[in-house]
Amino acid sequence: MKKSERLNQMLRFINQKQQFTLRDLMEQFQISKRTAIRDIAALEELGAPIYAEYGRYGGYRLLTQIQLPPISFTNQEIYALYFAMQSLKSFSTTPFQISFQSIHNKFLHELSENQRKEIERMQNRISFHHIRQIKDSEHLDTLLMAAVKNIVLQITYQTTSKKSTRIIHPIAIYTMKGYWYCQAYDMNKKAYRVFRCDRITSAEATTIQPDEKLIDITFENAHSLWRPSKTAIHFKCLMTNQAGIERFKQEHYPSMKLLYEREGTFLVGSYETNETSFIMTYLAGFGKSIKIIEPVKLKEDLQQYYLDLIEHL
Incomplete structure (x- = not known):
């Protein structure tokens, strides 16, 4: 990272922390102690009101907040941001109803010729x-903000066979294979569930207090909430080649490992x-x-699945 760019980021870092140490700067920007000291001196020359506090628990304090310069991006960062936006092209609905075309037009307008x-x-x-994206999901923003703010929702969920009312605590939303999904804790069933967002036909906030143990659950560890029922069928299969292992890593579910x-x-x-x-x-697949390997019934069911498929062809 160039020194000018590092100093710009450092200004934003200390403006947010207000109090910091040399160790903070060394760890945040991966620099030596000597470089951190020189950078502080450079920031003071630029007018940053930094005050040194001496002693065992000393460090640095920002006397007043700094008027920060506008954020600027290098050409490489601009290209990376633009192509990251391309993923929005796939979705007809996104949280906050943002379209690719809207961002695309504003982004290009701010660039040089x-x-x-x-x-x-x-x-x-x-x-x-x-x-x-295969189907629209009209309540993505409601589901996402409920997850962020730990709000319990009452939803109407429509499957192919029936419509039901659920009380859920949303944890996170994600997209996979053309569908949006919502990880949530079903308050009625007291169990972790994943809902297809396009099947949620209504979503309203409730006054129900969320379970304290769910407040810090995130997308990454939500699967830890999943538990099989007493009637669940356990299975074991041998992976015969590396291609199978790679396929599993591309697509798997919390009920398997x-x-x-x-x-x-x-x-x-x-x-x-x-x-x-x-x-x-x-x-x-x-x-x-x-x-x-087991159970035998699963092997028989899969054999019948193939026979039905052949007969259909």
């Missing part, structure tokens, strides 16, 4: 293949009795990369 021409030339040399043993790598997990169709479709 040379930067716009450079991006146009890049567009003809790079391509992003996204799975297009890889188990490494001396005999090989196994896919283990469980599925509910009403999820037989789902597990058949999922395992069939592995082709010859997987061999069912």
Whole structure:
């Protein structure tokens, strides 16, 4: 990082912290103690009101907040931001109802003529293949903000067979294979659930207090809430090649994991009795990369799945 850019970021860093130490700067910007001292001197020359506090618990204090300069981006950062925006093209609905075209037009308007021409030339040399969003999800912003603010919602959930009312504590939303999903804790069933957002036809805030243990749960650790039911069917499959392992890493669910043993790598997990169709479709996608060890019923069901498929063809 160039010194001018580091000093700019350092101004923003200390303006936010107000009090800091040399160690803070060294860790944040990966610089030596000597460089940190020189940078503080440079900031003081630029007019930053920094006051040194001596003693065992000393450090530096910012006497007043600084009027920060506008954020500026390098050409490389601008190109990276532009192409990160390309993912929005895949979605007809996003949180806050933001469209790619709206951001695209504003972004290009702020660029220099040379930067716009450079991006146009890049567009003809790079391509992003996204799975297009299959169905609109009209309550994404409500679900996301409920997760951020720990608000319990009452939702109406429409499946292919019935409509039901649920009380949920949203944890996070994510997109996969053209659909938006909401990780949540079902307050009625007292269990972790994942809801297809396009099937949520209404979402309203309630006055119900969220469970304290859920407040710090995030997308990354939400799967720890999942528990199989007493009637869940446990299975074990041998991964016969590396392609199967790679496929699992690309798509898997909280009810399953890889188990490494001396005999090989196994896919283990469980599925509910009403999820037989789902597990058949999922395992069939592995082709010859997987061999069912147990239960025998699962192997028989998958064989029948293939026979039905052949007969259909």
